[in-house]
Amino acid sequence: MRSKFKLWSFAAALLLVAGMMLTACGPTATTSTSGPTKGGHITDGLFEEPDSLLPQQSIETYADLVDATIWAPLFYGDNTGIIQAGLAKEVPSATNGGISADAKTYTIHLRPNLKWSDGSPLTSDDVAFTLNLMKNPAYGAKTTASEFAKIATVTASDPSTVVITLSTPDVAFLALALTDPLGFAPLPKSVYGSMDPASIAKSDQNFQPTVVSGPFTIKERVKADHITVVRNPNYYQAGKPYLDQITFQIITDQNTILTQLQSHAIDTSWFLDINKLDQYKAIQGYKVVLDKAPGSFEAIYFNMKNPFLADLQVRKAITMGINVQPIIQNIWKGIAVPTCDDSVGTFAHEPSLIPCYTFNAAGAKQLLESDGFTMGSDGYYTKGGKTLELRYSTTAGKAYREQTETIVQDQLKQIGIKIDIVNHPADYYFGTQLYDYSAYDIAEFANSLGYDPDNHTQWACNQFTTAGGFNISAYCNPTVDAAINTELTNPDINARKAAFHTIHTQILQDIPVMYYYSAPDISCANAKLQNYSPSPAGPSETWNVWDWYLSK
Amino acid sequence: MRRYVIRRLIQAVVMLFVMSIGLFLLIHAMPGGPDAVLFSPRMTAATRANLRHQYGLDQPLIQQYLSWLKSVLTGNLGFSFASGQPVAAEIGARIPATLELFAVSLSFALVVAILLGVISAVRQYSLTDYSVTVLSYFGIAMPVFFFALIMQEIFGVKLGWLPTCCRTSADTTGFTAFENFQDAVIHLIMPAVVLSFLFIAGWSRYLRSSMLDVVKQDYIRTAKAKGLASRSVFFGHALRNALIPLLTQVAIDVGAVFGGAVITETIFAWPGLGKLFYNSLQARDYPVLLSMLLLGAASVIVFNLLADVLYAVIDPRIRYS
Secondary structure: HHHHHHHHHHHHHHHHHHHHOOOOOOOOOOOOOOOOOOEEEEEOOOOOOOOOOOOOOOOOOHHHHHHHHHHOOOEEEEEOOOOEEEOOOOOOOOOOOOOOOOOOOEEEEEEEOOOOOOOOOOOHOOOOHHHHHHHHHHHHOOOOOHHOOEEEEEEEEEEEEEEEEEEEOOOOOOHHHHHHOOOOOOOHHHOOOOOOOOHHOHHHHHHOOOOOOOOOOEEEEEEOOOOEEOOOOOOOOOOOOOOOOOEEEEEHHHHHHHHHOOOOOOOEEEOOOOOHHHHHOOOOEEEEEEEOOEEEEEEEOOOOOOOOOOHHHHHHHHHHHHHHHHHHHHHHOOOOOOOOOOOOOOOOOOOOOOOOOOOOOHHHHHHHHOOOOOOOOOEEEEEEEEEEEEEEOEEEEOOHHHHHHHHHHHHHHOOOOOOOEEEEEEEHHHHHHHHHHOOEEEEEEEEEEEOOOHHHHHHHHHHHHHHOOOOOOOOOOOHHHHHHHHHHHHHHHEEEEEEEHHHHHHHHHHHHEEEEOOOOEEEEEOEEOOOOOOOOOOOOHOOOHHEEEEEO | OOOHHHHHHHHHHHHHHHHHHHHHHHHHOOOHHHHHHOOOOOOOOHHHHHHHHHHHOOOOHHHHHHHHHHHHHOOOOOOOOOOOOHHHHHHHHHHHHHHHHHHHHHHHHHHHHHHHHHHHHHHHOHHHHHHHHHHHHHHHHHOOOHHHHHHHHHHHHHHOOOOOOOOOOOOOOOHHHHHHHHHHHHHHHHHHHHHHHHHHHHHHHHHHHHHHHHEEEEEEHHHHOHHHHHHHHHHHHHHHHHHHHHHOOOOOOHHHHHOOOHHHHHHOOOOOOHHHHHHHHOOOOOOHHHHHHHHHHHHHHHHHHHHHHHHHHHHOOOOOO
16 A cells, blocks of 8 residues: 555656756746946856867857956957957058958057956057967967968057058958957967967967956866856956956856756857757747847859769759758747848848749749750659759768758758768868768758858869868859959958849859858857857857846 | 696786787777878878878878887887877876776775665565665666666755766865865765666675575575574674675776776766777877776776686685696
8 A cells, every 4th residue: 555655656746847947948038228337247158178278279159258267359240240359459440541452461459458367568569579470380370360361461560550561452350360358369479479380279378368358357267067257457448347256157058058948047149959949939038149140141053073963954953942940930030130131240241132042832843844954754854864863962960961961962852862861970071071072962051151252262163172262162163263353452341242242143043053042150148248149250159258248 | 826827827928928919000090090180181191101100100000010019118108199198198197097997986886786785685686685786787787877867866966965077076176185075085986876876786696696596505504404593594603704705806806907997987077098998999099098907907807817816715615726
């Protein structure tokens, strides 16, 4: 009898647990409208642990995210993709004389009275030292070393002026090499000047820099656990940051990040899982924040070395046979938006090109038949005795991509094209597979160009992967090459916009790529946290961390 | 016994050497490599070449292995490709967290497994026995990550009794020493219980079976015939003998400690060896991976030897020649 009671109790407990798990959470709290208040601690859940906290020593966004709290860059990008002045007094341009007409000389003026966190002066000498350090292969700059390699000379003409001369014209130099802390932030010469450049990445400074310039300084770092930063009293923006302390807690599991948010153990987390969007929305006292302007785009690239895909009619039929709407609505729950160019999040983005693809399955079949394809008994088209069969590759383990390719596989089956899904681990895919034209036919992945729309490594005729570039479509068009030359060498923004328009429209005609959508990154934050508005590029979540404050 | 231990130790050294070759080749056979994970496409050829040289990746495979072996034998495990920090420091920083988690969960598992195993054996074929059996199979069959998620949902989110991750609170500013201790204990409960669940399930079945074997032995019948109380027979004679095989099993399981508890540590963001292993695997961080795998293999070998020795020490019938 006693045991029976225990069984009933166990069953009742199970029912109770199931009931609790099914109970919906409360509504999202509203945000406060009161002005900035100083003080307060917050905790941010980081999905990856930063490997290095020195500029150019990591390629991780999560490193950039923490870097933005401790390093002040010369320039930073805001959440609309516009470059703003950081330590520099203003953003150099052709108009204000900061960029020479030949796009080879950049003159940068620093703000007055800049200081390192230890109170010592931050001068142009530190900037020049760091630029030369980044240029040195022994330092091992990991993100945009190719930009630093173009530096011919760096001169600190006075304590607040730096003149950089490039060996070749580069209008994107400012955006690619000098913007955001992961790209470039001056290092204190007093600390790093006496170190062997090759030993810096192996030093304790790589793990926990001691003298910094950002809004915060590192109070404590425990490997694999957390990084705590506290207010830097010598930060150049007087009165900022508003928060006293931020702790970055390393939580490398999306389910645990969700439970930490639900239990209010962390205040914010960035780059969250689309499949949990409804659960984030249901957390009481928290808000879901999407990028103001998405900066990345998902696309499929056609390998034109494949005889079928070398045929424009086949590529066109594929774009007519794929309906992106179910992917946007069902997988991305309506938060993704279509795009018809690769310049999303930059000044060259052209929403006016949308829509660029028309779903028309019957038309796609007619197009293939007029191109000489005949329907086989298995429901797939053939030509020259070969079935129209293509390998579709993407990164393994990404649920939304795997769902997308299943939808696409089904849609293309309807127009007689057989798709074989061949996925790979991300590192192998990006590191090896995409550099081998014989390894894929259609490749899907997301790309983000940052603050400058230049994407010549993907479209220029001299950028085939066999030549060291990233032209994975094996695409070549002299019109596009001419426009690329203009956008790479002309510092005038209107001339560049026109060049990008030419590139965009020509690519839509030639179809080496089909753009699926542009999706925002998802963040969830304590509703009391104000000015929290992640950027699609650079340090993303923390681009304006000095402005964050907790409302009362 | 001494000769046996020395012989086993010599065998262990040979085995570790052979394993080091196998593991080295296995790791390098993985698709991708540190170049693909750690280097950016925008890196210059000179920088790429320089880094490859710094990491020793430009050497022939055999040369890479010999260089690594030489530095390991001189006590230098090298530098992590991912963080640039010494491998010994990377591993050393994680050992306390993993030891803490394993010590608590294995101790807890041992106590609970013995209790359940004994109860189940003593009341064989009773409702209690069936309940324990069902729960044990449930524990063995239940994926760790799923059990962890349920625990997090109930005790962390719904009831709010326990934190769902990490070794300590993110912000311990102003905590007293006692509050820090309290904070550490409360963070340990959930991961320790989750990790112990599998051990409890397995060990309790092991002990039950062992107990049932022992109670059929002649010496137990003799003890009963002598008129000893049931409690004395079970706990004084049966349990002590039944524990012998369990203890060797426990010793072998403890050997897995240096592999860390990858799933539990990842789900609970526990800064231990399991999480380091997972991250290093993702980053193809060869020096860290090799050192961890070898350390794990050495740990298994040593604890297996310990189990064998323990067996002979506890059971006088066992003799190694």
